[in-house]
Amino acid sequence: MPEATPTEPQAARPRAGLLCLEGDVLLLSEKLDELGYEVQRFPTTDALAFSLVDIGVGGADEIIASASNAGIRVIAFGPDPDDMAQIRTRALGASVIVSRDELFADVAAHLPSIV
Numbered sequence: 001m002p003e004a005t006p007t008e009p010q011a012a013r014p015r016a017g018l019l020c021l022e023g024d025v026l027l028l029s030e031k032l033d034e035l036g037y038e039v040q041r042f043p044t045t046d047a048l049a050f051s052l053v054d055i056g057v058g059g060a061d062e063i064i065a066s067a068s069n070a071g072i073r074v075i076a077f078g079p080d081p082d083d084m085a086q087i088r089t090r091a092l093g094a095s096v097i098v099s100r101d102e103l104f105a106d107v108a109a110h111l112p113s114i115v
Contacts, residue, residue, distance in 0.1 A: 013038040014037055016038070016039055017042055017063075018052050018053075019041070020052070020053075020054040027104075032052075050072060050112055061088075068093020069093065075098070077100050098110055
């Protein structure tokens with residue numbers, strides 16, 4: 001009978017909160033998974049490393065404010081955030097605001113690095 005090899009416990013992966021259009025969920029979830037994050041869709045009460053929020057989705061303002069008030073870094077994105085959208089989103093507590101195209105071109109460039 002072969003000897004059982006001990007398995008090392010897997011380290012918990014940092015969690016990313018995600019609020020986006022249904023059509024973007026799979027793409028963003030896969031990309032975040034590839035980058036080493038566990039994805040939690042909003043609403044969530046889990047401890048998060050950061051939140052990725054589409055400002056065009058209903059409830060985005062509340063999620064941004066709630067997450068930033070809890071000390072969670074918020075990366076907000078939208079089709080083409082104009083000056084007013086950027087001002088409002090920053091006032092709600094977003095750390096980073098990028099266009100959807102910028103985010104999808106290089107998701108990793110906008111995320112905190114895993115140490």
